[in-house]
Amino acid sequence: MKNNYISEQFYYLINGLKINTSSLHDLIKERGHILCHHHKIPFFVIQLVEDGYVNQTVDYKEIISKNEELVFLHPEQINKYNQVEGNVQILIFTEDFLVTSLKQKTFFSLSKLFNAKIAGKPIHVSENFKELKTIFLLISSVIKNDITNKETILNSLLFSILLLIEEIVNENNEEIIMSRESLLVSNFKELVNKEVNKKQSVEYFSEKLNVSVRTLQKAFAKADQTTAREYIDNRIIFEAKLLLIKNEMNIGEISYILGFKDLSHFSKFFKLKTGTSPKFYRKRVA
Helix, strand or coil: CCHHHHCCCHHHHHHCCCEEEEEHHHHHHHHHHHHCCCEECCCEEEEEEEEEEEEEEECCEEEEEECCEEEEECCCCEEEEEEEEEEEEEEEECHHHHCCCHHHHHHHHHCHHHCCCCCCCCEECHHHHHHHHHHHHHHHHHHHCCCCCHHHHHHHHHHHHHHHHHHHHHHCHHHCCCCHHHHHHHHHHHHHHHHCCCCCCHHHHHHHCCCCHHHHHHHHHHHCCCCHHHHHHHHHHHHHHHHHHHCCCCHHHHHHHCCCCCHHHHHHHHHHHHCCCHHHHHHHHC
16 A cells, blocks of 8 residues: 555645645545545545535544535544545645735634534535536636646635635524534544544543533533544544554554553554554555
């Protein structure tokens, strides 16, 4: 398996920019061995369903989006496409490509699009679907053609589509309201995604979120298909597999980076969760 498992690279390989568009069908055809398995997203994703539907798992929770719906995904989320039917367009971009002015920096800091409430939740865009599709097509056209000031134009188009999506979200606020439990679970997952290599205890993350462990456990029981402990363990195993696949560090170093006291503890944990040892897993995927 190639070492790019951890990261989607098509914007670098094709156009050298940190923005790109593609149909989801084409992406899965090219890299289904990555996209149809749990993979880490290293950039922002706008996923627009023209017709058909997408069944995917985002942070180990099933998400289904249908005709004229949009899904916004964030860096560090864990994604997996289970089933895709029809026409689905993907727009990816990075923070540093978007934020080139004070106005954009302010938008990035304050917009609802970049908080946990939005990430991975289908948004109905029927009334503005034509405008969204038009901007998608414009971005794709600019990327493919030799145009003066290409990056400036793309930045402007990207900002335009984000402003439009923000307006849609504000107008349809009831569509993104989350229960207190769902929001707590979402914030927990976002925090774990960022800090799992540093801390691994439910107590640590509940303290960071200013709630008791019991409150967090109740939120998971009501709003999710796993427990807080299971989510942390799944994320640790995912990170471990990525590091084993990359083959840049020995297993002892990986154990240390993931916060285990010693190699034997890490090996026992990995085998308990996967049924195989880290050493055998590395050999199998090499």
